[in-house]
Amino acid sequence: MYIKKMLWAIALVGLVICGAFAYYIYGAMFSPNTKFEDGTEFIYVPTNATYSQVRSQLEPLLEDINAFDALAKQKKYTSNIKAGRFAITKGMNNNDIITSIRSKNLPIKIAFNNQHQLADLAGRISTQIEADSLSLLEAMTDETFLTKNGFNNATALGMYLPNSYEFFWNTSAETFRDRMLTEYNRFWTASRKAQAEKLNLSPNEVITLASIVHEESKQADEQPRVAGVYLNRLRIGMPLQADPTLKFAAYQLPKYKNTIIRRVLNVHKEIDSPYNTYKYAGLPPGLIAMPDLSAIKAVLSPEKHSYLYFAADAKRLGYHKFAKTLGQHNNNAREYHQYLSSQGINK
Numbered sequence: 001m002y003i004k005k006m007l008w009a010i011a012l013v014g015l016v017i018c019g020a021f022a023y024y025i026y027g028a029m030f031s032p033n034t035k036f037e038d039g040t041e042f043i044y045v046p047t048n049a050t051y052s053q054v055r056s057q058l059e060p061l062l063e064d065i066n067a068f069d070a071l072a073k074q075k076k077y078t079s080n081i082k083a084g085r086f087a088i089t090k091g092m093n094n095n096d097i098i099t100s101i102r103s104k105n106l107p108i109k110i111a112f113n114n115q116h117q118l119a120d121l122a123g124r125i126s127t128q129i130e131a132d133s134l135s136l137l138e139a140m141t142d143e144t145f146l147t148k149n150g151f152n153n154a155t156a157l158g159m160y161l162p163n164s165y166e167f168f169w170n171t172s173a174e175t176f177r178d179r180m181l182t183e184y185n186r187f188w189t190a191s192r193k194a195q196a197e198k199l200n201l202s203p204n205e206v207i208t209l210a211s212i213v214h215e216e217s218k219q220a221d222e223q224p225r226v227a228g229v230y231l232n233r234l235r236i237g238m239p240l241q242a243d244p245t246l247k248f249a250a251y252q253l254p255k256y257k258n259t260i261i262r263r264v265l266n267v268h269k270e271i272d273s274p275y276n277t278y279k280y281a282g283l284p285p286g287l288i289a290m291p292d293l294s295a296i297k298a299v300l301s302p303e304k305h306s307y308l309y310f311a312a313d314a315k316r317l318g319y320h321k322f323a324k325t326l327g328q329h330n331n332n333a334r335e336y337h338q339y340l341s342s343q344g345i346n347k
Contacts, residue, residue: 038090040088044130049083051079054101058097075098084169085170107167121290128167129170153286155207155208195301199302209231211289212244214291214295225307229309232307238281240281246269246276262340307323309326311323314336
């Protein structure tokens with residue numbers, strides 16, 4: 001009888017222990033384990049991250065990090081880390097969290113425009129995805145890639161069309177670059193290529209000219225007219241004489257580094273550079289900035305007119321006055337120069 005009671009007691013203790021363990025496991029898996037007030041927090045798990053790196057991001061967000069550790073180990077997450085951007089929502093339990101960070105990599109929207117050089121673009125993108133600016137710049141300037149796809153260092157910026165795109169945060173530099181090439185090729189439909197050919201321009205030349213149009217006018221409704229002026233000049237072999245190209249050429253020189261040229265002067269017209277469109281006829285070797293899509297489309301569908309000149313309009317800042325003759329243009333330019341002088345803008 002005594003032995004029978006002992007066996008019952010042992011069995012009862014075992015049941016209690018098993019019940020407690022089951023309760024602990026249930027709690028570890030299914031009890032809410034977040035401690036932030038509301039909404040959703042995001043963690044960013046780097047490529048080849050260790051569990052300790054993930055844990056350090058989760059610890060400030062969780063009530064019981066040890067319970068999470070236990071379940072993560074049991075579910076073999078600690079040895080199977082996934083890189084990416086993951087959401088932790090208020091009220092999630094440990095099981096939900098592990099499911100999220102194991103299989104729910106969330107994309108992000110990245111956007112860029114108005115970048116003047118590949119280095120600027122690389123810096124901008126590196127703030128939005130995992131790849132750093134150096135690896136991005138190396139991928140963007142890879143000579144084998146550029147040559148294979150019809151670019152060089154002067155035209156490579158034109159491959160990156162400003163827009164909003166969806167990427168995973170853990171995108172590599174090469175993956176970003178290759179996706180941008182896909183977007184570029186998608187933009188250049190047969191119809192757009194035919195438009196470029198009708199203008200006697202290659203896609204690279206269209207975007208190079210668009211970069212000048214973009215720097216001359218940010219007004220989308222005026223860009224087709226500006227593009228028409230430059231195309232008229234190209235057609236008759238007249239130098240473009242585009243002030244933004246002088247600024248670009250100047251900024252390549254040490255003496256103009258860290259300066260802002262607000263007024264183009266005759267001294268700038270003497271700079272010996274293939275980007276000086278006062279000295280050299282035709283298009284410069286490549287882009288002077290990243291053009292908006294509106295400027296590219298303006299070059300492909302320019303306004304048809306007989307204008308050969310334009311000068312900034314002092315009465316409608318941001319817009320221009322257009323002229324068919326040099327005399328008309330000189331009057332327009334004189335008016336704007338007087339405005340600049342009245343504002344104390346002398347350089």
